[in-house]
Amino acid sequence: MNAVLSTQAAALYRHGRVLLEGIDLALPAGSLTALVGPNGAGKTSLLRLLAGLAQPSAGQVLLDGQTLSSYPDRERARRLGWLGQFAPTALPFTLHDYVLLGRRPALGQFGRPDADDLAAVTSAIDDCELTALAERPWARLSGGERQRAGFARLLAQAAPIWLLDEPTNHLDLKHQALLLRRLRQEADRGRTIVAVLHDLPQAARWADQVALLGDGRLLGCGRAAEVLTRERLSAVYGWPLALWRGGDGQWQMAIGEAG
Numbered sequence: 001m002n003a004v005l006s007t008q009a010a011a012l013y014r015h016g017r018v019l020l021e022g023i024d025l026a027l028p029a030g031s032l033t034a035l036v037g038p039n040g041a042g043k044t045s046l047l048r049l050l051a052g053l054a055q056p057s058a059g060q061v062l063l064d065g066q067t068l069s070s071y072p073d074r075e076r077a078r079r080l081g082w083l084g085q086f087a088p089t090a091l092p093f094t095l096h097d098y099v100l101l102g103r104r105p106a107l108g109q110f111g112r113p114d115a116d117d118l119a120a121v122t123s124a125i126d127d128c129e130l131t132a133l134a135e136r137p138w139a140r141l142s143g144g145e146r147q148r149a150g151f152a153r154l155l156a157q158a159a160p161i162w163l164l165d166e167p168t169n170h171l172d173l174k175h176q177a178l179l180l181r182r183l184r185q186e187a188d189r190g191r192t193i194v195a196v197l198h199d200l201p202q203a204a205r206w207a208d209q210v211a212l213l214g215d216g217r218l219l220g221c222g223r224a225a226e227v228l229t230r231e232r233l234s235a236v237y238g239w240p241l242a243l244w245r246g247g248d249g250q251w252q253m254a255i256g257e258a259g
């Protein structure tokens with residue numbers, strides 16, 4: 001398997017706590033990986049390690065077989081696109097200017113955006129159905145509009161690897177479906193993508209592989225049917241859960257009553 005980004009026995013310790021331990025995860029080129037697990041399992045922490053935003057306390061993170069921390073910041077920013085869990089709420093500029101920030105890794109230190117940069121921004125805003133809001137001040141956008149602008153920023157950046165933390169946050173059902181379908185299409189076109197998702201049927205439907213985290217450990221990584229078994233899900237989430245694929249091919253979920 002040709003892993004673009006991977007961790008080997010990666011651990012993260014903070015304030016005397018083990019947040020992650022013994023994580024071996026490989027993101028194959030041109031694949032979509034869904035990172036799932038309960039609150040506090042370590043999904044964001046693992047995504048931060050993969051992005052180089054946190055350094056492993058033990059083990060390593062490899063980008064194309066080379067330690068991630070050995071890459072210059074600018075090179076890392078060109079290769080890795082990051083969409084965080086929370087869009088900023090107060091910014092002193094417009095949606096267009098925010099999306100333009102995605103082009104920064106492509107510009108020199110004092111570089112000014114050229115026609116190609118501006119075209120990439122316009123196209124990304126259009127793709128996210130935000131053209132009518134492009135000149136609106138950031139403070140006057142809704143939560144879902146900010147989230148979509150964050151994705152537009154990622155599109156404008158055009159990095160070959162995407163790391164997304166709960167990218168469907170704040171999105172209505174149509175925009176969730178559009179976003180997940182777009183992730184699938186981008187992976188099919190060769191992009192390497194990992195996304196934290198809470199919706200297990202969506203994760204099973206769209207991802208090539210599902211990585212299940214529980215209490216800082218990777219409990220399984222592979223096809224949804226093999227990883228997200230009833231026994232494992234119910235144990236990890238501490239709640240009766242079952243996921244299965246119906247006769248129509250759609251993934252279904254039953255959430256039990258007992259607690």
Ligand SMILES: Nc1ncnc2c1ncn2[C@@H]1O[C@H](COP(=O)(O)OP(=O)(O)OP(=O)(O)O)[C@@H](O)[C@H]1O
Pocket residue numbers: 014015017019037038039040041042043044045046
């Ligand atoms: N800087 C930190 N110092 C100490 N503990 C931390 C720190 N950051 C996160 N944690 C703890 O680490 C654990 C994992 O947090 P993380 O944000 O990675 O979980 P998550 O799986 O993304 O959760 P959620 O689904 O709630 O977003 C949690 O128990 C959290 O309280």
